[in-house]
Amino acid sequence: MPPVISTNQLTKRFGQFVAANELTFQVEKGEIFGFLGANGAGKTTAMRMLCGLSIPSSGKATVAGFDVYTQTEKIKQNIGYMSQKFSLYDDLTVAENIRFYAGIYGMSKQAIKAKTTELLQELQLEKEAKTLVKALPLGWKQKLAFSVAIVHNPDIVFLDEPTGGVDPVTRRQFWDLIYAASDKGVTVFVTTHYMDEAEYCNRVSIMVDGVIAALDSPANLKQQFNAANMEDVFYELARNAKRKAD
Amino acid sequence: MRQLITFIRKEFLHVLRDRKTLLMLFGLPIAQIVLFGFALSNEIKNSRIAVVDYSKDPTTTRLISKIAASDYFDIQRSLASADQLHTAFKKGDIKMAVIFPASFGDDLTHTGKATMQVIADASDPNQATTITNYLSQIVTDYNTELAKDAGQPMQINPETQMMYNPELRGAPNFVPGVMALVLMLVCTMMTSVAIVKEKELGTMEILLVSPFKPVYIIISKLAPNLLISVLNLFIILFLSWLFLDLPVKGSLVLLVTCSILFILTSLSIGLLLSINARTQQAAMMGSLMGMMLPTLLLTGFLFPIENMPLALQLLSNLVPSRWYFIIVKRVMLKGLGITAIWREMLILTGMCILLFTISLKKFKIRLQ
Numbered sequence: 001m002p003p004v005i006s007t008n009q010l011t012k013r014f015g016q017f018v019a020a021n022e023l024t025f026q027v028e029k030g031e032i033f034g035f036l037g038a039n040g041a042g043k044t045t046a047m048r049m050l051c052g053l054s055i056p057s058s059g060k061a062t063v064a065g066f067d068v069y070t071q072t073e074k075i076k077q078n079i080g081y082m083s084q085k086f087s088l089y090d091d092l093t094v095a096e097n098i099r100f101y102a103g104i105y106g107m108s109k110q111a112i113k114a115k116t117t118e119l120l121q122e123l124q125l126e127k128e129a130k131t132l133v134k135a136l137p138l139g140w141k142q143k144l145a146f147s148v149a150i151v152h153n154p155d156i157v158f159l160d161e162p163t164g165g166v167d168p169v170t171r172r173q174f175w176d177l178i179y180a181a182s183d184k185g186v187t188v189f190v191t192t193h194y195m196d197e198a199e200y201c202n203r204v205s206i207m208v209d210g211v212i213a214a215l216d217s218p219a220n221l222k223q224q225f226n227a228a229n230m231e232d233v234f235y236e237l238a239r240n241a242k243r244k245a246d
Numbered sequence: 247m248r249q250l251i252t253f254i255r256k257e258f259l260h261v262l263r264d265r266k267t268l269l270m271l272f273g274l275p276i277a278q279i280v281l282f283g284f285a286l287s288n289e290i291k292n293s294r295i296a297v298v299d300y301s302k303d304p305t306t307t308r309l310i311s312k313i314a315a316s317d318y319f320d321i322q323r324s325l326a327s328a329d330q331l332h333t334a335f336k337k338g339d340i341k342m343a344v345i346f347p348a349s350f351g352d353d354l355t356h357t358g359k360a361t362m363q364v365i366a367d368a369s370d371p372n373q374a375t376t377i378t379n380y381l382s383q384i385v386t387d388y389n390t391e392l393a394k395d396a397g398q399p400m401q402i403n404p405e406t407q408m409m410y411n412p413e414l415r416g417a418p419n420f421v422p423g424v425m426a427l428v429l430m431l432v433c434t435m436m437t438s439v440a441i442v443k444e445k446e447l448g449t450m451e452i453l454l455v456s457p458f459k460p461v462y463i464i465i466s467k468l469a470p471n472l473l474i475s476v477l478n479l480f481i482i483l484f485l486s487w488l489f490l491d492l493p494v495k496g497s498l499v500l501l502v503t504c505s506i507l508f509i510l511t512s513l514s515i516g517l518l519l520s521i522n523a524r525t526q527q528a529a530m531m532g533s534l535m536g537m538m539l540p541t542l543l544l545t546g547f548l549f550p551i552e553n554m555p556l557a558l559q560l561l562s563n564l565v566p567s568r569w570y571f572i573i574v575k576r577v578m579l580k581g582l583g584i585t586a587i588w589r590e591m592l593i594l595t596g597m598c599i600l601l602f603t604i605s606l607k608k609f610k611i612r613l614q
Contacts, residue, residue, distance in 0.1 A: 051455050073457060081455040085448030091263040092256065103252025104458040132263075149452075158455075 002065065004029050004156055004187045005050060010059035010068075012045050019045040021210040022059065027203075029155075032178060032188040034198050036234060037207030040243045043191050046207070047158055050189070052076050064155040077105070080157035082149035084164045086141050090134035094125055097133055098148055105152035119147050139170035146177055150186060157181065159190040163197065175200050195231040204230070206237050213237045249458055253466035260440070261470045271432055271474055275482045278424040291553050293377045294322040295342040296334055303351030309388055309402070313344065318380040335367050335409060336582060338572075342366045342377050354392075359401045368408035369579050370419045373550055378406050410580060421486045422574035423547025426567035427538070428482065429475050429505065430512045434537045436471045437516025438529035446526060460609060468513050475509045476502075495581030501574065504587070507594050508570040512537075514601035515566075521608045541567045569593050 003026035010023040020042040027033045037043045048054040050063050052072030061068045064078035088097050095116055102112040120126045123143055133141060142162065150157050159178075163171045175197065182188050190201070198204050198218060205215040214221060214237055218230055227233045261268065297313075299306050314321045322340055325331065334340045345363040354360040364381060368374040385404050392400035441463075444450040453463060479502065486492040494501055516533065523529035542548060544562035551562050562568050569590040576582040584591075 053454055076455060076457040079455065081452055083448050083451055085451075087447065087449045087452045089256070089260070089447070089449065092259055096256070096259060100252060100256045101452075101456075103256075104249050104453070104456050106249050106457070108248075 001029055003027055004031075005033075005061070005063050005189065007050075007061040008059055010046070010049060010061045011057050012042075012049055012054065013057040018210050020049070023212055025205060025212060025215055027156075027187055027189060029187055030182055030185045031203065032182050032190065032201045034201030034204035035189060035191045035207070036198055036204055037191075038238045038241055038243075041207040041238075041241065042210040043207055044160070047160060047189070047191065050075075051079060051081060051158055077152075078155045080149040080152065080154040082145050082157065082159050082162050084161040086145040088133045088141060088145055088148070091132060093130050093132055094120070094136070094144060095129040097144065098151060101148040102151045107152060115151060119151070123147060138166055139173065142166055142170065142174055143177060146174065146181075150181055154186065156187040156189060159188065161191055161193065163192065163194060171197070195229065195234055198230040198234070206234060208237055208241050209243050250462050250466065253458065253462060254469045257440070257466050257470045261474070267436075271436070272478065272481065274432070275424065275428045275478050276485065278428060291317055292320040293318060293341045293373070293552070294339060295319050295344060295377075296323050296325050296331060296340045297321055298325045298328050298331070298343065298345045300348040301346045301350035305351055305354055305392070306346045309385070310344075312384055312388060313381070316380070316384060318377065331365065335365075336580065336586065338367075338576075340367070341373065342381070344381070354400065354402065358396075358398060359403070361403045361405050364404045364406045366406065366408055367410060369410045369575060370550070371408075372419070374408055378404075382406075419547060419575075421482070421490065421492055422571050422578060423545060425479065425482050425505070425574055426508070426545055426547070426571045427541050428478060429509055429570075430537055430541045430567050431533065432478060433471055433475055433509055433512030434516035434519060435530060435533040436474070437467060437513050438520035438523060438533055439526050440467050440471070441517065441520035442523050442526050442529040445524070461606065464517060464606065464609060468517075471513060471516075472506075472509060475512075476506065479505050479509075492578075494578050496577035496583065500584060500587075501577045504570065504573045504577065504591060504594070507591065507598060508566060508573075511566045511594055511598040511601060514598060514605055517605040517609065518601060521605060540565045544568060545571045547571055566594060566597050569597075 005025075005027040007023050007025055010020065011018065012020045023046055035043055035047070045054065049056050049068055050061065052063070052068060052075040056068060063075045066074040066078070068075065089100070092100065098116045098119055099112055102115055107115070116129075120129055123140070125140065125144070128136065128140075133144070136144070146157075146159070146162065149159075163174055166174070171194070178188055178190070178200075190197075192198065201218065203215065203217050204221060205212050207213065214224070214233070216224065221227075221233050222229065225233045225236050227236065295313075297310055299310065310321070313319050319342075323334070325334070328343075328345055331340075331343050335343070343365045345365070347361070347363070350360045350362065362385070364378055366374040366378050382404055385402050389400055389402055392402075444453065454460075483494060483501075487494075515537065519532045519536065520529055523532055544551070544558065544565045545567045546562070551559055551568070554562070573587045573590050573594075576586050580586075
């Protein structure tokens with residue numbers, strides 16, 4: 001099976017500044033791929049290129065089999081995206097949020113209805129279907145945001161620091177959702193600052209100053225850097241970074 | 247198409263859920279109608295007037311040159327017959343007309359008394375009152391002068407007649423002003439805030455990553471505001487008919503069409519504002535300061551544009567509400583048809599297309 005994401009020397013320059021420099025990596029179907037790096041290392045730039053929001057300066061890349069230069073519309077149909085801000089509409093109800101996000105992906109009425117019921121069951125939010133999102137606890141919002149990000153059954157879901165600001169228990173539960181999605185064959189591309197979360201990933205890449213400094217499974221990385229945990233691996237790589245926070 | 251409908255429905259939900267804003271949106275025109283009952287009065291210079299002199303004798307010639315010499319008046323034309331006056335008034339070329347009857351000179355020489363006719367366009371009542379007062383002043387001065395020359399009292403009586411709004415009500419002038427102001431404010435503010443809100447929430451990112459087209463986002467954002475503004479328009483027209491006894495004299499269809507044109511222009515301005523604003527507050531301030539002030543000052547409903555310094559007069563040409571104000575005055579108050587307003591309509595259409603194109607382009611660039 002071909003990789004779901006494949007990049008070859010993918011580069012993005014802003015004038016003289018090289019935000020992402022010759023990134024080359026593959027992500028397999030159903031994999032949970034951790035995309036780590038200090039602030040300003042170039043994670044967001046790389047992710048924006050893969051999502052079809054930003055045209056690369058040079059290099060090659062395909063996402064879900066589509067070219068990032070010429071087929072961005074195709075890419076958009078096959079990916080999901082969730083950001084730190086959760087991106088739900090506070091003044092809409094749970095069901096209305098699901099319906100809206102399913103709707104903009106062009107799902108049919110029946111499909112949306114079926115999907116809404118299914119999601120509410122999965123998230124155990126049946127009773128809250130008509131509750132405004134602003135009244136939900138943070139953890140529930142987060143799960144709902146993840147669910148709407150994959151409401152259209154995308155091949156890949158991009159999670160941009162999805163667990164910012166929630167407690168460890170909720171974060172654990174959130175990762176259960178990620179595993180469930182991965183089991184169904186959804187590829188998960190996740191950025192995070194929590195190193196315990198890095199341990200949950202199948203493979204992890206660590207970006208430093210616009211380049212990928214390391215890429216392997218957490219176990220191999222720890223061995224390679226002779227570190228007890230991912231925190232030490234990250235520190236070892238990132239402490240010499242020249243770029244500071246963005 | 248289905249996607250678009252989903253999105254538009256969402257936008258309507260946002261608007262309907264926000265009770266406070268909704269109340270403000272519909273309360274605004276009502277409050278304005280009540281508040282603006284008192285319009286300001288101010289000095290008026292260089293009012294364009296027409297003179298019809300059937301008498302053509304030395305006294306009328308002297309009086310006319312006195313009027314012409316005054317700062318207050320600018321004699322636009324001398325007409326041979328009063329029949330042409332109506333057209334001049336309707337076109338808005340003149341604010342006032344002075345007519346000397348054929349017997350004027352004889353009457354004055356033989357009886358020491360004569361009557362001249364003064365007709366003013368009272369669709370702007372303050373202006374009409376002020377300029378007729380100025381004229382009376384000049385005539386009184388002239389009477390004194392004549393009496394001194396002749397050694398006996400001389401009496402020229404200006405007989406004033408107000409056209410279009412004989413009771414000199416303030417309402418006819420401020421209703422079009424309120425229409426321009428409310429529509430402009432609601433459209434620009436609502437639109438810019440709605441878009442900036444998505445940016446702040448982070449939902450814009452999701453929309454951009456989705457296959458949903460940017461132009462659809464814009465259309466969906468504009469749809470509810472367009473509807474609200476048209477509703478507002480009807481509320482204002484209804485209120486002024488009910489309470490101010492001010493029906494639409496001309497074609498309602500024409501008025502609504504022009505209003506929609508103006509609404510679309512304002513929506514485009516809102517769109518443009520939203521592209522540059524980062525926060526909802528910034529967008530709100532931008533619409534209030536950037537739009538409300540020019541609309542209030544440069545539209546011509548509080549302060550006549552003719553009296554402004556040239557720079558401001560030129561600047562006022564860029565304010566869309568100025569043109570809309572003229573259209574409403576002509577269609578609603580004077581009952582004129584499309585022939586009287588096609589130029590203003592053309593200008594508004596041009597502004598609308600230009601603004602929408604710019605904002606659409608800029609919106610797309612921002613998404614890159």
